[in-house]
């Protein structure tokens with residue numbers, strides 16, 4: 001299956017992508033991983049991407065599209081893939097269509113993870129991270145530490161990351177609305193969009209998505 005996963009920041013997209021890819025036995029292709037891999041391997045696209053990033057500029061779509069196409073060419077992606085973070089705007093979506101059409105392929109579904117906006121803000125802005133170990137993650141409401149501001153695991157101080165502040169989250173949501181949401185309409189016109197309510201336990205959301213893909217048990 002060839003799937004695109006979309007959803008606002010805070011919808012648990014990365015987590016769902018990992019579970020779905022595993023259940024469907026297809027590679028999980030995330031933009032973050034693509035950038036890290038290309039840059040660490042020093043590929044021409046990685047070098048180009050890095051030059052933009054080092055200058056504090058946005059990486060042009062052509063570079064991102066090139067990385068995604070290279071990855072989709074790899075043998076493990078021959079039977080399908082799950083794209084996460086790509087395409088993130090209409091230009092990228094059209095490029096993906098062009099690429100697939102050229103290969104005589106098409107997408108099977110676009111999974112749209114849906115969460116109410118205030119819930120997204122609450123989830124992200126409530127996050128507290130341990131200064132000693134960033135894998136120690138708490139939440140002021142959903143996963144409270146025993147003592148406020150102190151990590152249960154190691155006693156480290158808990159803090160809120162700059163990226164997690166409410167104003168920052170609202171800004172990221174605005175970017176999502178203006179740039180990424182239009183691709184949902186674009187794909188809806190192709191009859192590909194399946195909307196999955198993404199509130200609730202991770203396993204429940206995965207089950208909803210598998211059911212929607214006709215791969216439920």
Ligand SMILES: [Zn+2]
Pocket residue numbers: 130131132133136151152153154155156
């Ligand atoms: Zn800790």
